Structures are given as C-alpha cells and as structure tokens.
Amino acid sequence: MSPLSSPPTTAESPWPVRTVARKIADWINRLGTVWVEGQLTQISARQGASTAFLTLRDPSADVSLTLTCPAKLLRDNDPQLTDGTRVVVHGKPSFYVGRGTLSLRVDEIRTVGIGELLARIERLRKLLRAEGLFEPERKRPLPFLPERIGLITGRDSAAEHDVLTNARLRWPAVRFEVRNVVVQGSTAVPQLLEALEELDRDPNVDVIVIARGGGSVEDLLPFSDETLCRAVAACRTPVVSAIGHEPDSPLLDHVADVRSSTPTAAGKRVVPDVVEQSQYVDQLRQRARRALRGWVDREQGLLDSLRTRPALADPHTPLRRRSEEVGMLGQRCRRAVLAVLTEQRHELATMRSRLTALGPAATLSRGYAIVQRVEDSGSSVLRSTEQVSRGTRLRIRLTDGTVHAVVTDDE
Numbered sequence: 284m285s286p287l288s289s290p291p292t293t294a295e296s297p298w299p300v301r302t303v304a305r306k307i308a309d310w311i312n313r314l315g316t317v318w319v320e321g322q323l324t325q326i327s328a329r330q331g332a333s334t335a336f337l338t339l340r341d342p343s344a345d346v347s348l349t350l351t352c353p354a355k356l357l358r359d360n361d362p363q364l365t366d367g368t369r370v371v372v373h374g375k376p377s378f379y380v381g382r383g384t385l386s387l388r389v390d391e392i393r394t395v396g397i398g399e400l401l402a403r404i405e406r407l408r409k410l411l412r413a414e415g416l417f418e419p420e421r422k423r424p425l426p427f428l429p430e431r432i433g434l435i436t437g438r439d440s441a442a443e444h445d446v447l448t449n450a451r452l453r454w455p456a457v458r459f460e461v462r463n464v465v466v467q468g469s470t471a472v473p474q475l476l477e478a479l480e481e482l483d484r485d486p487n488v489d490v491i492v493i494a495r496g497g498g499s500v501e502d503l504l505p506f507s508d509e510t511l512c513r514a515v516a517a518c519r520t521p522v523v524s525a526i527g528h529e530p531d532s533p534l535l536d537h538v539a540d541v542r543s544s545t546p547t548a549a550g551k552r553v554v555p556d557v558v559e560q561s562q563y564v565d566q567l568r569q570r571a572r573r574a575l576r577g578w579v580d581r582e583q584g585l586l587d588s589l590r591t592r593p594a595l596a597d598p599h600t601p602l603r604r605r606s607e608e609v610g611m612l613g614q615r616c617r618r619a620v621l622a623v624l625t626e627q628r629h630e631l632a633t634m635r636s637r638l639t640a641l642g643p644a645a646t647l648s649r650g651y652a653i654v655q656r657v658e659d660s661g662s663s664v665l666r667s668t669e670q671v672s673r674g675t676r677l678r679i680r681l682t683d684g685t686v687h688a689v690v691t692d693d694e
Contacts (some may be wrong), residue, residue, distance in 0.1 A: 295513075299381070300383075303379075304380040305380060305430045307378055308378040308379075308380050308589065310376065311385070311539075312377070313374050313498055314371060314375070314376045315375070315483040316374060317338065317373075317374070317376075317387075318371055318372070318373050319348070319371070319372050319374070319387065320369070320370070320371045320372075320395070320651070321339040321340055321342065321348070321365070321370065321372075321469070322339070322340050322342050322345070322367055322369055322370075322468065322469035323337055323338070323339060323340075323364055323365070323367065323368045324337075324338045324366050324367070324368055324468075324469050325337065325366070325471075326357070326364060326365070326366065328358070329359050332354055333351050333353065333354055334351055334352070334353065334354060335351070335353070335354045335356070335357040336349065336350070336351055337349075337350040337351075337352070337357075337389075338350070339340070339362075339372065339387070339467075339470035340470070342469055342471075342472050342504070342505065342508060343370075343511075344472075344473060345366045345470075346472040348387055349384065349385070349386040349387070350358075350372060350386060350387050350389050351377070351386050351387070351388050351389065351391040352372075352374075352388070352390070352607030353390075354390065354408070356389070356391075356392060357392075357574075359665065360392055362394065363674060364469065365469040366469075367398065367467065367469060367501070368393040368394060368501075369501070369504070370392055370393060370394055370395060371392075371393045371395060372387070372389045372391065372392050372393070373389065373390060373391040373392075374387040374388050374389035374390060374391075374439070374634065375388050375390075376388075376485075379482040382432070382611065384455050385440060390683070391420075394616060394636075398505065398530045399484055400500060401500065402500070404507045405547075407507065407512075408534055408537070409537065410582070411509075411512060411537070411637045413539075415631075416512065416513075416516045416537075416538050417537045417538065418486070419468075421516075421641040422539075422540040422541070423521045423540045424521070425490055425521050425523070425540070425541055425553060426489045426490060426521070427555065428454070428554065428555060429457075429488075429489035429490045429553060429554065430458070430487060431458045431459070431460055431485075431487045431488050431489060432450065432457060432458070432459050432460070432487070432488070432489070432490055432491075432492060432553055432554075433459075433462070433488040433490070433491040433492065434446055434447070434459050434460065434461045434462065434483035434491075434492050434494065435462045435464060435466070435475060435478045435479060435482070435491065435492070435493045435494070436461070436462075436463065436466065436492075436495060436546075437463065437464065437466040437492040437495065437496075438463035438495060439463075440466070440494075440495070440544040441448075441496050441527070442461075442494040442495050442498045443461065443494065443546075445494075445510050445545070445546040445547040445549075445550055446492060446494050446525065446546045446547075446549055446550040447459060447550070447588050448461045448550065449462075449547050449551050450550040450551075450553060450554050451518050453493065453550070453551060453554050453555065453556045454554040454555060454556070454557050455664055457554050460482060460487075460488055460565070462478035462481065462482060464478050466505065467495075467498065467501075467502045467505060468505075471674075472505045472508045472510060472511055475493070475505060475511055476510065476511060476514055476582065479491065479493070479511075479515065479518065479522075480514070482520065483518045483519060483520050488520055489520065489521075490520060490521045490522075490553055491517075491520050491522045491523065491524060492522075492523045493506075493522065493523070493524055493525065493526070493535065493539070493547050493555060493631070494525040494526070494546040494549055495525070495526050495527065495546075496527065496546065497527040497528040498527060503526060503527055503533050506524075506526050506533035506534070506535040507534040507535065508648050511535065512535060512538045515535060515538050515539055516538050517566035519549070521540040521541065522539045522540050522541075522551050523537035523539060523540065523541045523542075523543055523545065523552065523553060524538075524541070524542050525543040525544075525545060525548065525549035527545075528544070528545055529619060534657060564606055568570070583609075584601065610627060610669075633683070644682065645681035647680070647681060648682045652679050652680060652681050653679070653680040654677055654678070654679050654680075655677065655678045655679075655680070656671060656675055656676070656677060656678075657676040657677065657687070658676075671690050672690065673691065674690060674691055674693065675690045675691055676687060676688075677689070677690065
C-alpha cells in the first residue's frame with residue numbers, strides 16, 4: 284500500500300500536520316539517487332557546522348533546488364566552490380519533517396571544467412548549425428534608421444555606456460529602450476529571456492542590441508545558452524549581438540542577425556552617421572544639380588541648333604523656293620499638255636486627209652458615180668448589169684448632186 288493511501292479525510296476527521304509530513308517524507312524517501320547539473324548560489328557553511336546549505340539553480344529557467352551536504356565535502360572540494368560555479372551533484376531527495384522542506388542530500392559534487400564546458404558549447408554549436416540557425420539566409424537586415432533601439436545589458440556597465448555614447452554621437456536623436464539585467468551567473472539567462480521577450484513585443488522597437496563587456500569563458504556562458512539562442516532566432520525584431528571583445532565568440536554571435544565585435548562597434552552599427560549622411564545628401568544634391576544643369580544645357584543647345592536651321596531662321600525662303608518649284612512644274616505640265624494636244628491635232632489632220640482621200644466624195648470628184656436601184660422597199664447599190672432590166676428606176680449620185688434615170692435598154 285502507498286504511504287499516502289489511507290481512508291479519506293473529512294472536515295470532522297482531518298489528519299494532523301505530523302501525519303501528512305510523515306507520509307510525504309515516507310514517499311520521498313522511496314525515491315532513488317539522481318545526478319543533477321546546475322549553477323551554485325547562496326553557499327552557506329557556518330564555522331563549526333557539520334552541514335552546509337547550497338542552492339542549485341537551473342541556468343536556463345527560474346527554478347532552484349536546495350542542497351544539503353556535509354561541510355567537509357564543501358571544504359575539501361578543489362577548486363573551492365563559489366557562486367556561479369557550474370557543477371554536477373549526486374544526491375537523494377529528502378523531506379525535512381520538522382520544517383516541511385524538500386532538499387537534495389548531496390554526497391558528491393563535481394565541478395564542470397572549462398574543457399567540458401567548451402565541449403558542450405561545441406556540440407550545441409553543431410546542433411544549431413545543422414538546424415540552420417546560423418544560415419545567412421534567415422538573418423534579417425537592420426533598419427536604416429530605427430525609430431527606437433532596445434538595449435539589453437548590465438546596469439551601469441561599460442557596455443551600456445559604449446553603446447549609448449557611440450550611437451548618440453553618430454545620431455543625436457536616437458532613442459533607446461534600456462533593460463538592465465544580470466549578464467553572468469545563474470540568474471542571467473532568465474533575465475535575458477524576459478527582457479528579450481518584452482522588447483520583441485514592443486512594436487516601437489525596431490532593433491534589439493544585447494551587449495556585454497569581455498570576460499572569462501564562465502562569465503560568457505549565458506550567451507551560449509541553448510534557450511537564449513533559440514529565443515533570439517525566433518524574434519521578429521532584428522537582434523545585434525555585442526558580447527565581449529573581438530576574440531570572444533559565444534553562440535549568440537552566430538544566431539543573431541548581426542554580430543558586432545564590441546559594444547562600441549554595435550553603437551556605430553545600429554544607426555547611421557549624421558555627418559556622413561549630411562555629406563551624402565549634399566553630394567546627391569550636387570549630382571542632381573549637375574545632372575539638371577547638363578540636361579538644360581543639352582536641351583538649350585538643341586533649341587539653338589533648331590533655330591539655326593534654314594527652315595526656322597528664314598521660313599519664307601523655303602516657301603518661295605517651293606512656290607517657284609510649283610510654278611516650274613505648272614509650266615512643265617502646260618508644255619507637256621500642249622505638246623500632246625499638238626501631236627494629237629497633227630495625227631487627226633493626217634487621219635482626216637487620209638479619210639478624205641479614201642472617201643467616196645473624192646472618188647466622185649474624179650468622175651465616178653454611184654448608181655442605186657430604186658425600189659419601193661428601199662434602194663441598193665448596183666454592182667452588175669444583171670441586177671437591172673428595162674424600166675428599172677435608177678438614182679445616180681454624182682459629186683455635185685443626184686439624178687434619176689430609167690433603164691430603156693437591157694442590153
């Protein structure tokens with residue numbers, strides 16, 4: 284039967300506190316030992332006390348667990364344990380009935396060395412690269428002139444001063460939304476995540492800068508945290524990483540949209556230089572002025588060239604020339620028509636003379652006559668003597684008139 288399995292309680296028959304505490308302790312005592320990794324905080328080892336108390340925090344979440352261990356274990360550990368040390372502990376969950384508190388009774392503490400930390404970072408680097416979080420294609424460009432810049436950094440830190448000073452020197456009107464957080468230790472990642480989420484939700488923030496000065500590998504561990512890297516990759520707002528100095532390269536540098544070698548470089552990167560931009564605007568104005576002047580000069584030269592052309596310089600001369608050409612063409616047409624008419628008249632006269640020479644009147648004038656037989660039905664030209672007989676009436680056409688005759692002899 285389970286330690287907590289008992290008849291149900293009622294308001295009239297409740298369990299006393301000691302019973303509940305004892306049952307919880309019995310259930311927890313059945314749990315086995317576990318290995319747990321985290322960062323140490325609040326190390327308390329009183330002089331002469333046999334038991335030391337520590338707090339083990341999750342570096343990526345706001346979760347902590349109370350540890351108890353023999354004070355000798357804490358004193359004999361080499362190197363000495365301090366706040367922020369990354370450790371792996373072995374222990375068994377324990378419930379203290381007197382105070383109703385849960386703790387982990389630790390019998391072994393192992394410090395995570397620099398080599399192991401670097402190896403873990405390298406494994407995480409390969410994992411994030413394989414997922415495409417380092418690819419240039421997914422990185423967003425920074426706005427040319429952000430309306431407001433979100434800055435996540437330590438309070439009154441040199442990094443904050445460098446970013447603000449250099450950005451305002453370049454663009455005095457720039458505005459910042461500053462979020463001061465812890466930038467190292469066990470509470471750094473939760474505070475960084477909270478500030479990042481808050482700034483990313485703000486529609487007025489156009490770019491977010493995460494800045495921190497230089498430090499040891501342990502100091503920069505929060506900026507290689509997997510949870511923080513994935514949160515930066517999921518931001519809708521472009522993120523600039525400005526962690527440490529030039530040699531420092533936490534994983535955040537690879538996931539962020541832009542990596543600046545120092546906070547000073549980040550302050551210069553997020554805003555343009557007002558002096559340079561003013562000079563650039565002046566250069567553009569001069570180029571536009573030269574281009575406009577060149578265009579006007581070119582068009583003016585074209586107009587001047589058009590004015591010097593004869594058609595525009597003396598418009599009447601081409602008209603007179605065309606009028607003369609029209610007159611000449613008219614005369615040529617007239618001469619051509621007269622020539623055609625003369626030729627046609629000559630041909631007509633020739634044809635008339637030919638027709639006159641070949642016509643019946645010319646023949647009659649030479650002494651010939653046309654004899655026609657006159658009948659009631661009409662008249663017909665005689666071509667043979669066989670066509671007439673005695674008494675046939677004839678009409679004889681001479682050159683100057685017509686005479687009538689009657690055949691008296693048919694021989």
